[in-house]
Amino acid sequence: xxGLLLAIPLVPLAVFVVLLVGGAYLRLTGAAGPxxxxxxxxxxxxxGAVAAEPSATGGQVAVVDQRVVxxxxxxxxxxxxxVAAALAFGVVALVAFRGGAEVALSATWFRVGSLxxxxxxxxxxxxxxxxxxxxxxxxxxxxxxxxxxxGDRDVVLYFAELSxxxxxxxxLVLADDFFVLYMAWELVGASSYxxxxxxxxxxxxxxxxxxxxxxxxxxxxxxxxGIFALVRITGSLDFQTVFAHATEPGLPGAWRVAVPLLxxxxxxxxxxxxxxxxxxxxxxxxxxxxxxxxxxxxxVAAGVYLVARTYPIFVPAPEALTVVGWIGALTALTAATVGxxxxxxxxxxxxSTISQLGFMVTALGAxxxxxxxxxxxxxxxxxxxxxxxxxSVIHATGRQVxxxxxxxxxxxxxxxxxxxxxxxxxxxxxPFAGFWSKEEILGALAxxxxxxxxxxxxxxxxxxxxxxxxxxxxxxxxxxxxEGDVAAGAPVRESGPVMWVPLVVLALAALGMGFWGAxxxxxxxxxxxxxxxxxxxxxxxxxxxVVAVTLGLAGxxxxxxxxxxxxxxxxxxxxxxxERPGRVRPGRPAFDARLEDSLGWTYRLxxxxxxxxxxxxxxxxxxxxxxxxxxxxxxxxxxxxxIVNGVAWLVTGAGGGVRRLQTGQVRDYVxxxxxxxxxxxxxxIGALG
Amino acid sequence: xxxxxxxxxxxxxxGVFGVLTRRNAITMLxxxxxxxxxxxxxxxxxxxxxxxxxxxxxxxxxxxIGIAASEAAVGLALILTIYRRYGSTDVxxxxxxxx
Numbered sequence: 001x002x003g004l005l006l007a008i009p010l011v012p013l014a015v016f017v018v019l020l021v022g023g024a025y026l027r028l029t030g031a032a033g034p035x036x037x038x039x040x041x042x043x044x045x046x047x048g049a050v051a052a053e054p055s056a057t058g059g060q061v062a063v064v065d066q067r068v069v070x071x072x073x074x075x076x077x078x079x080x081x082x083v084a085a086a087l088a089f090g091v092v093a094l095v096a097f098r099g100g101a102e103v104a105l106s107a108t109w110f111r112v113g114s115l116x117x118x119x120x121x122x123x124x125x126x127x128x129x130x131x132x133x134x135x136x137x138x139x140x141x142x143x144x145x146x147x148x149x150x151g152d153r154d155v156v157l158y159f160a161e162l163s164x165x166x167x168x169x170x171x172l173v174l175a176d177d178f179f180v181l182y183m184a185w186e187l188v189g190a191s192s193y194x195x196x197x198x199x200x201x202x203x204x205x206x207x208x209x210x211x212x213x214x215x216x217x218x219x220x221x222x223x224x225x226g227i228f229a230l231v232r233i234t235g236s237l238d239f240q241t242v243f244a245h246a247t248e249p250g251l252p253g254a255w256r257v258a259v260p261l262l263x264x265x266x267x268x269x270x271x272x273x274x275x276x277x278x279x280x281x282x283x284x285x286x287x288x289x290x291x292x293x294x295x296x297x298x299x300v301a302a303g304v305y306l307v308a309r310t311y312p313i314f315v316p317a318p319e320a321l322t323v324v325g326w327i328g329a330l331t332a333l334t335a336a337t338v339g340x341x342x343x344x345x346x347x348x349x350x351x352s353t354i355s356q357l358g359f360m361v362t363a364l365g366a367x368x369x370x371x372x373x374x375x376x377x378x379x380x381x382x383x384x385x386x387x388x389x390x391x392s393v394i395h396a397t398g399r400q401v402x403x404x405x406x407x408x409x410x411x412x413x414x415x416x417x418x419x420x421x422x423x424x425x426x427x428x429x430x431p432f433a434g435f436w437s438k439e440e441i442l443g444a445l446a447x448x449x450x451x452x453x454x455x456x457x458x459x460x461x462x463x464x465x466x467x468x469x470x471x472x473x474x475x476x477x478x479x480x481x482x483e484g485d486v487a488a489g490a491p492v493r494e495s496g497p498v499m500w501v502p503l504v505v506l507a508l509a510a511l512g513m514g515f516w517g518a519x520x521x522x523x524x525x526x527x528x529x530x531x532x533x534x535x536x537x538x539x540x541x542x543x544x545x546v547v548a549v550t551l552g553l554a555g556x557x558x559x560x561x562x563x564x565x566x567x568x569x570x571x572x573x574x575x576x577x578x579e580r581p582g583r584v585r586p587g588r589p590a591f592d593a594r595l596e597d598s599l600g601w602t603y604r605l606x607x608x609x610x611x612x613x614x615x616x617x618x619x620x621x622x623x624x625x626x627x628x629x630x631x632x633x634x635x636x637x638x639x640x641x642x643i644v645n646g647v648a649w650l651v652t653g654a655g656g657g658v659r660r661l662q663t664g665q666v667r668d669y670v671x672x673x674x675x676x677x678x679x680x681x682x683x684x685i686g687a688l689g
Numbered sequence: 690x691x692x693x694x695x696x697x698x699x700x701x702x703x704g705v706f707g708v709l710t711r712r713n714a715i716t717m718l719x720x721x722x723x724x725x726x727x728x729x730x731x732x733x734x735x736x737x738x739x740x741x742x743x744x745x746x747x748x749x750x751x752x753x754i755g756i757a758a759s760e761a762a763v764g765l766a767l768i769l770t771i772y773r774r775y776g777s778t779d780v781x782x783x784x785x786x787x788x
Contacts, residue, residue, distance in 0.1 A: 664786040
């Protein structure tokens, strides 16, 4: 069965290699024209590349272009097939695991001194859950991308990167030792960087990729140090050995708390928790399907999965779990408030993701990893749905700011309905998936964590409010005509089936996936995944459910009152704009402006995400840049160059001084010789006596 | 012997003085010849003093005179070249080696 496990990540990896090599080959042989594999799509519209060729080779160009067209067309479907095959293999492996077989692969990769570095994969309940989430969402997102990225300049590169990401994520999920885990962890980070910076010609996208990479890197350092400590203490990288050692006899001294906290640092970076959450909103610069796959469903879940996977290390350290819980609860609450004010659809969803990840991390901290994983499972579907629906809107309209959107329900009914399904699931309204998983978390918190419970209930209310604000503003109300788009000729209409089919599938998942883990069915998810009894969640008290649903409904009703009634939009009347510049923008939801007027600086504080970015820029980035500038301009240009130039100056000066001895006058040389002879003669005579 | 050595010392000093003070290349060459003759004189004198039976110094002096002749020829050729190059035999003007 080991080979089957290996095949799961290898299939998308093979697709990655094929697309990369194929794209590079066409690029190097010049078939793709000067702008890379871009060629074919642009060739028809802009005759640049082809027209530049001499007409004598016209026939050949056509043949070559045909290859590019074929590769571009095949890339998307090839990568869909790759992840679909991986998902199929994963399901087969999971079925085999449920049949009682041990589905594992273990080999010694290499040795360093006395340390044996293994390469082990394992299919277990937890991994099975993640394989279904990663594989399932991947297939749908790849499919959606075929439509969304159609005609993109670097579509082959895009699908290569997306396949690499899927392969890395599947490898991460299946890893059974810290070495493979860390390798996949970094691969995920690297492919995330590539995908965020896919539109690398936009400075914002390039900067966002760098920011994501560097920010998560801070967490990765913690994870790496934690792994180092574990290897030092236990002498092994294997999960089972390490976990056994961490349980009995336990990690020595302060390491008992330090190691889980270091590992959690990695999770904080990848899962965008406070204080390393800043990269996720910026990561929305990437293509929207990427946001759906990476920054909602799978990659950001890697941190939660990491903690759940290494939970035996956390169990003996309640102090570490308390830290985990607080960070999760604070993240859930603050990110939910920021979601209330954002203007960019994707920014709202980004903060929503951070907030929902906070829910999961809180559950981890409260000692119910199964609830966290259940929330991860349901959240992956409905958040991918919300992102893809947003992508559908962006694809159709070319706009993503709420001011410029409105009344899309008539033109994009499927998108509107599926978005509503995702919103209901996010708000935790029964019977949608989010309800069941949120109840697990809140119910578990009711038994002993009243503070966390309170914070998450408030976050639940805000969640319902911000997501329905988005729904009402974008899909209800009058249509907003912004200059320049519809006038250009293409009326806004529903996206094609390759895009709405994934939406519908995800909407059904958002509706139904919750039952699979719900209490009244006896937790079939946990049972089918073979999670042991200790991880099976306990049902919370009934009043938590009532309060949570009431708060969710209250959020929806208030959002309705605030955003769905007329006049929904701020007027563009000149005097109003002049009186309150900046606050009243044409098309801005009227309630936003009212809210800002009444709350003042509080609103702006939230609107700017508590100025965390500004603080980082001011107190971390600016000193760092200042130090770099100091090193470059003062130390390098002054000290280092000074030493080098000083040596040169010294040699030049000495040479210039000595040069004067050479007068070119014969008599001076003769005089020198004479004096020399006299001195030597005097010495000789003196020596002889 | 002392008077002979004093004479040769005086001749040598005259030659050195001439080489150091004169700017004219021919005068310098003449001064060099005077120095060589001082050396020849010394060779004859010391030969007579220490090995009167061998005539070594006298033979060496004759060789020295012959070599002086060829040296004068080479020297004059150089001076001729300098003259062609600079239009005079003033060695102060031939200072291409100045640093």
